[in-house]
Structure formats: C-alpha cells, structure tokens
Amino acid sequence: MYLSELFLMSVEHDMSVENVKKAVCTCDREMRRRMEKFESKEDCVSYFFYKSGKNRRINASGEEILDFWDVYREFDTETGANTGNDCELLKVCRIMRQILKEYTYKKVIPFSGE
Numbered sequence: 001m002y003l004s005e006l007f008l009m010s011v012e013h014d015m016s017v018e019n020v021k022k023a024v025c026t027c028d029r030e031m032r033r034r035m036e037k038f039e040s041k042e043d044c045v046s047y048f049f050y051k052s053g054k055n056r057r058i059n060a061s062g063e064e065i066l067d068f069w070d071v072y073r074e075f076d077t078e079t080g081a082n083t084g085n086d087c088e089l090l091k092v093c094r095i096m097r098q099i100l101k102e103y104t105y106k107k108v109i110p111f112s113g114e
Helices: 003-011 017-035 041-048 060-079 088-102
Strands: 049-052 055-058 108-110
Touching: 003 017, 003 060, 017 041, 017 060, 017 088, 041 049, 041 060, 055 060, 060 088
Parallel strands: none
Antiparallel strands: 049 055, 055 108
C-alpha cells in the first residue's frame, strides 16, 4: 500500500496529535520493513533514485516519499505533531526535499564519481 494511503487510513477521522503520531509510526514501520533487506548506503539510494548516465533520477519509491510528505505536512501544520528524531520516514522526507530543493525540483541529481 502507498504510504500516503496508509497514513490516511490510519488517521481516519481522528486528527488528534496522538493519532497522527501513531499513523506516522505505522508508515515508518512499513518503510523500514521495505528497506530492511538493504545492506549499504548505495542500496538505499537506489531505492529512491535510478541511474541515468552520470545522474540519478527520482523513481517511483522516491515519488512515494514526496507524496507522503505532501499529505503529512498538512497534518503536521494543523496538529503540531512531531514524532521526534526516531522517525526514519520523516528524516528521509526531509532529505529528499532538501536534495530536490538544491536541484530546483528537476528531479535529476548529479552524482560525482559515477
């Protein structure tokens, strides 16, 4: 299931801070489950980007993270929910957004040495 869908299903009609936190934790566990087989940093990068010559382009998994953020940020703004530093999903969201911001949302990221 897509992470943003899982989040919305988990929240249902209860937009309390605690319920939003629980929904984010549910999505975080799902992302961690999907990525547990990866052994290296390169494996993790490949999960979100595919190679295109000497560049990387965001793939469907990367788009899924950005879509999750688009849904979640509205709840974060409205509820003030913050799951803290232990939520890998929100860390990945922030990293993805920062990478894309640096490259003006072209979704093409140069990687030197490749």
